[in-house]
Amino acid sequence: DAGVTQSPTHLIKTRGQQVTLRCSPKSGHDTVSWYQQALGQGPQFIFQYYEEEERQRGNFPDRFSGHQFPNYSSELNVNALLLGDSALYLCASSLYGGSASRYEQYFGPGTRLTVT
């Protein structure tokens, strides 16, 4: 059973640049959520995608945008990178509808983004 995968593993960018991170959900899942985790902190919700649309968004600026493809995979784009965007970016997948377990979110290994 394939788990959540993310690419790349690590990324170094310069302030002002743009970055795209990718995520493939766990087999059988159709919903993808993105989180940002700063060092020593808990993950912070960025947004969630289902049926190729953004369903819910956290308190992040418009520089953060996303996309979901017909195969349920997803991308996170960040424009005009700031030093403060350096963090571990986590993708989580879940299954919309069905039993109570649909609320369980399974995380990928993350992408470590460093902005210099």
Add this chain to the structure above:
Amino acid sequence: EDQVTQSPEALRLQEGESSSLNCSYTVSGLRGLFWYRQDPGKGPEFLFTLYSAGEEKEKERLKATLTKKESFLHITAPKPEDSATYLCAVQALDFGNEKLTFGTGTRLTIIP
């Protein structure tokens, strides 16, 4: 606004020394409380979901319990491989809401 507070921030135990981690939460209505384990530089690994006060779930040396204001993660006779950061998260029972609100975690170290 949903809030999650975990204590202690860090905990060092001898191998075999049982203890509990605390997760206090404030949420308008609770849909679920989730426990995750996170190893350094890795993504969180799902452990348990608790949905209602009084509910308990167990997995190997771990047992999670839930009240109306807090959850406990009990670790019985821990081993060094239980060393990790344990994260607690809540999901509010608001229409259309599925975001998880996390605490900052408890960093657990088990000394052989």
